[in-house]
Amino acid sequence: xxxxxxxxxKVYEVAKQIPFGRVTSYxxxxxxxxxxxxxxxxxxxxxxxxxxxxxxxxxxxxxxxLLTGKFHxxxxxxxxxxxxxxxxxxxxxxxxxxHTVFWDPFKExx
DNA sequence: ATTCTGACGTGGG
DNA sequence: CCCCACGCCAGAA
Numbered sequence: 370x371x372x373x374x375x376x377x378x379k380v381y382e383v384a385k386q387i388p389f390g391r392v393t394s395y396x397x398x399x400x401x402x403x404x405x406x407x408x409x410x411x412x413x414x415x416x417x418x419x420x421x422x423x424x425x426x427x428x429x430x431x432x433x434x435l436l437t438g439k440f441h442x443x444x445x446x447x448x449x450x451x452x453x454x455x456x457x458x459x460x461x462x463x464x465x466x467x468h469t470v471f472w473d474p475f476k477e478x479x
Numbered sequence: 480a481t482t483c484t485g486a487c488g489t490g491g492g
Numbered sequence: 493c494c495c496c497a498c499g500c501c502a503g504a505a
Contacts, residue, residue, distance in 0.1 A: 376501095394487085394488095395486070395487055395488085396487060396488055396489095399487080399488090399500095404500080404501095405488080406487095406488080406489090406499060406500050406501095407487090407499090407500045407501060408487040408488055408500085409485065409486085409487050409488085409499095409500060409501070409502090410487090410500070410501055410502070411486080411487080412485075412486035412487065413485075413486075413501080413502060413503085414486095415486055416485090416486065426486080429486075430486085431486075431487060431488085432487070432488065432489095433487095436486090437486055437487080438486030439486085440486085441486060
């Protein structure tokens with residue numbers, strides 16, 4: 370069962386470690402895993418993470434701080450609500466003070 | 480088996 | 493600064 374699924378698992382591990390009120394980007398996770406060019410796969414992994422309630426997918430956005438995946442959630446603005454619920458300011462699907470709430474796995478984990 | 484698309488990112492014009 | 497094209501890899505048609 371561990372062929373490419375391992376990659377997904379790693380993504381989940383990092384995502385789970387995202388602290389409250391913080392966010393990160395797909396590229397940051399991908400880079401941390403060593404697959405910087407496969408940032409897309411991180412997003413794909415998030416899609417699969419839908420089964421894992423332990424994965425705060427709403428805390429993962431693109432490098433722009435834009436809630437690109439908000440349409441994949443149940444509600445229309447569920448993702449934004451979750452983020453705002455954590456103290457993150459979101460406007461027009463865009464995270465405000467992104468630099469402030471950004472969580473870098475390299476800086477915090479490594 | 481082939482083609483296209485997609486929760487991204489980077490680079491070039 | 494804005495727009496376009498490419499790389500990546502996995503899943504769906």
